[in-house]
Amino acid sequence: MRERILGRIHRALEHRPKTLLPEPLPAVSLPPAETLTLFTERLSGNGGEVVRLENLEAAAEWLGHFAQTFAGVAVGQTVPPVLHPKLPVLPPEEAPLGVSWALGAVAETGTVVLSSQEGRRNQLLPPAHLVFVPEARIYPTLFEALNALKPSLPSAIGLHSGPSKSADIGQIMVKGVHGPGRLVVAVISGK
Amino acid sequence: MKVTANQYPQEAARVLREEPHVRDSVTGATLNFDNKRRQAYAEVDAETWRHWAEGVKNHVLSNLDRYLLEAEAKLQKNGVQVHWAEDADDARRIVADIARTGQVRKVVKAKTMVSEELGINPLLEGMGVEVLETDLGEYIIQLLKQPPSHIVGPAIHLNLEQIRQLFHERFQTPLDASPDHLAAVARKLLREGFLRADMGISGGNFVVAETGTLALIENEGNIRLSTSAPRIHVALVGLEKLLPRFSDLSVFLSLTARAATGQRLGTFVSLIQGPRQPGEPDGPEEVHVVFVDNGRSSVLADPEAWETLRCLRCAACLNACPVYRQTGGHAYGYVYSGPIGAILSPGLLGLEETKPLPYASSLCGACFQACPVRIPIPKLLLTWRNRAVEEGLTPRFEAAAIKGYALAMTQPWAYRLASRAVRFLPEKALDNTVVPVLKAWTEGRAGLKPSPKSFRQMWEDGEV
Ligand code: SF4
Numbered sequence: 270m271r272e273r274i275l276g277r278i279h280r281a282l283e284h285r286p287k288t289l290l291p292e293p294l295p296a297v298s299l300p301p302a303e304t305l306t307l308f309t310e311r312l313s314g315n316g317g318e319v320v321r322l323e324n325l326e327a328a329a330e331w332l333g334h335f336a337q338t339f340a341g342v343a344v345g346q347t348v349p350p351v352l353h354p355k356l357p358v359l360p361p362e363e364a365p366l367g368v369s370w371a372l373g374a375v376a377e378t379g380t381v382v383l384s385s386q387e388g389r390r391n392q393l394l395p396p397a398h399l400v401f402v403p404e405a406r407i408y409p410t411l412f413e414a415l416n417a418l419k420p421s422l423p424s425a426i427g428l429h430s431g432p433s434k435s436a437d438i439g440q441i442m443v444k445g446v447h448g449p450g451r452l453v454v455a456v457i458s459g460k
Numbered sequence: 461m462k463v464t465a466n467q468y469p470q471e472a473a474r475v476l477r478e479e480p481h482v483r484d485s486v487t488g489a490t491l492n493f494d495n496k497r498r499q500a501y502a503e504v505d506a507e508t509w510r511h512w513a514e515g516v517k518n519h520v521l522s523n524l525d526r527y528l529l530e531a532e533a534k535l536q537k538n539g540v541q542v543h544w545a546e547d548a549d550d551a552r553r554i555v556a557d558i559a560r561t562g563q564v565r566k567v568v569k570a571k572t573m574v575s576e577e578l579g580i581n582p583l584l585e586g587m588g589v590e591v592l593e594t595d596l597g598e599y600i601i602q603l604l605k606q607p608p609s610h611i612v613g614p615a616i617h618l619n620l621e622q623i624r625q626l627f628h629e630r631f632q633t634p635l636d637a638s639p640d641h642l643a644a645v646a647r648k649l650l651r652e653g654f655l656r657a658d659m660g661i662s663g664g665n666f667v668v669a670e671t672g673t674l675a676l677i678e679n680e681g682n683i684r685l686s687t688s689a690p691r692i693h694v695a696l697v698g699l700e701k702l703l704p705r706f707s708d709l710s711v712f713l714s715l716t717a718r719a720a721t722g723q724r725l726g727t728f729v730s731l732i733q734g735p736r737q738p739g740e741p742d743g744p745e746e747v748h749v750v751f752v753d754n755g756r757s758s759v760l761a762d763p764e765a766w767e768t769l770r771c772l773r774c775a776a777c778l779n780a781c782p783v784y785r786q787t788g789g790h791a792y793g794y795v796y797s798g799p800i801g802a803i804l805s806p807g808l809l810g811l812e813e814t815k816p817l818p819y820a821s822s823l824c825g826a827c828f829q830a831c832p833v834r835i836p837i838p839k840l841l842l843t844w845r846n847r848a849v850e851e852g853l854t855p856r857f858e859a860a861a862i863k864g865y866a867l868a869m870t871q872p873w874a875y876r877l878a879s880r881a882v883r884f885l886p887e888k889a890l891d892n893t894v895v896p897v898l899k900a901w902t903e904g905r906a907g908l909k910p911s912p913k914s915f916r917q918m919w920e921d922g923e924v
Binding site for chain 1: 485488489492508509512515516518519522523524525528529538544545546550594595596597600613614615616618619620621623639640642643646647650651654655671673679680681682684685687688689699704705706707708709710711713714723724725726727728729730731732733734735736737739740741742743751753757758760761766
């Protein structure tokens with residue numbers, strides 16, 4: 270099969286001139302805003318929520334308040350222990366909240382970059398998803414983020430740019446169709 | 461999938477006559493998509509992006525054998541099992557083998573057009589496997605046993621009332637249930653599906669040769685779930701879907717989203733390198749990529765039509781098309797509808813089975829303006845028309861008539877002229893009119909009596 274298909278392709282291309290590969294295109298037209306401001310604007314525009322936190326300590330304190338309204342949590346494997354909410358740990362399919370530690374983020378598109386190394390289900394099954402990301406890991410563009418990721422790619426990366434949505438029912442937007450209906454990104458500025 | 465493209469004129473007429481709400485739903489949805497696409501293009505240097513994307517795709521296509529080998533090697537190194545399917549039978553055999561070996565009982569599917577091409581659902585159901593479409597739109601049309609009518613929004617031909625009615629009959633939801641309520645009902649059912657499924661089947665937007673990455677774009681999260689929760693993931697990928705470099709994804713992911721829905725990026729993008737690694741808490745144990753030919757290598761060999769293979773399946777050309785807007789996708793009689801269907805279906809299936817499709821256009825050129833990879837759709841429509849006439853597949857008068865239909869559907873003046881012409885025809889002439897669309901229109905209603913005045917005239921004369 271393989272040989273037959275490759276042979277057909279080979280024959281199809283025999284007399285076709287080979288065209289050159291264009292140089293990579295960084296391809297953005299970013300408004301002249303500071304990276305974090307742009308990230309906040311774009312993710313909010315996509316329906317996500319952004320919280321800015323000074324440092325890990327401030328983040329832990331904020332988390333204490335934030336977590337109060339949830340009855341349980343599923344936490345990603347790579348989330349630092351100080352950022353585990355003091356809540357009963359539940360399997361992702363039962364937890365009302367999932368917590369993740371992002372590999373990075375993209376300002377241009379309002380996106381967080383999530384790795385399979387911390388577990389995929391806790392990124393997808395709970396109805397609310399809280400993602401921590403250090404400010405230093407927010408890349409202005411998707412192009413820069415992808416280049417930074419390339420040397421050590423995990424088995425799967427999820428780029429999440431807002432809450433799950435669909436307009437398949439009569440063109441009316443509904444949130445939280447399969448993935449989380451609420452995405453909160455907490456940006457941590459210092460150590 | 462059963463091909464009924466040769467009935468296009470009759471089907472188009474039937475939809476217009478019997479399902480007038482389809483035109484309303486499809487027009488509303490496509491105008492909205494098209495509008496958002498324009499805004500999203502305007503935000504960037506879309507001309508540069510489109511030319512660049514065209515250049516990258518042309519390079520890949522002119523070196524496709526080399527890139528396929530590179531991708532295969534990379535995928536295998538990442539632990540992915542690579543399969544090759546020459547046609548639909550091959551592909552079905554491959555999927556059946558994987559399902560049998562893996563003792564698969566339940567399958568979740570993330571929207572894939574290739575799977576429609578290959579007839580994967582009937583195959584699995586025939587094996588006693590339970591198949592659940594998980595894209596909300598796909599799920600709705602699966603309940604109705606209908607094929608998708610649009611590449612991106614498979615259920616855009618249905619309005620809220622129809623979906624309310626459907627859910628009322630199936631799940632006893634109230635007849636005035638809100639879209640949120642309906643979605644919540646579907647979410648619950650599908651959530652169980654994800655957690656119980658042994659296998660997830662997806663398509664693939666891109667495969668990066670450099671890293672062996674399979675990229676998938678979506679908004680609901682069902683693709684991420686279908687490729688994360690079950691123990692086996694099978695991706696059915698057209699063999700033209702390759703990109704050379706990982707960084708090429710940045711433009712292609714964003715350009716696809718902008719063209720399809722006017723977003724900067726799909727809400728969820730999966731970049732899959734392979735099965736679950738040691739130390740990872742979850743993820744599929746097996747990942748399979750099936751490279752599907754099914755007519756694509758013949759399109760590649762075609763000195764003109766090969767450009768069709770740049771297609772990203774974004775549906776921007778459908779959204780821009782005034783002819784598609786009249787009927788939606790079902791009339792086109794194959795998986796791919798609208799302008800891309802009109803040039804791809806003849807390439808994949810041959811003209812014999814698809815001869816009216818290249819006429820389903822008024823050649824207004826809006827599709828080319830919208831296309832993110834600059835496929836010269838109007839030029840290729842003419843190419844296929846000429847071939848149809850040369851091969852004697854379409855008698856000249858019939859070709860002209862179908863063309864007239866497309867024109868009438870899109871130009872108010874032409875529509876007025878045509879409907880006036882019908883009214884002036886003697887009643888007898890309509891019984892075997894040479895105009896196939898009008899013929900179809902009259903089918904089943906012995907002796908269509910045209911009203912003495914057009915609706916428009918009545919309107920203008922203040923009679924309605
Ligand atoms: S032909 Fe162009 S516009 Fe149409 S679906 Fe393909 S890429 Fe999109």
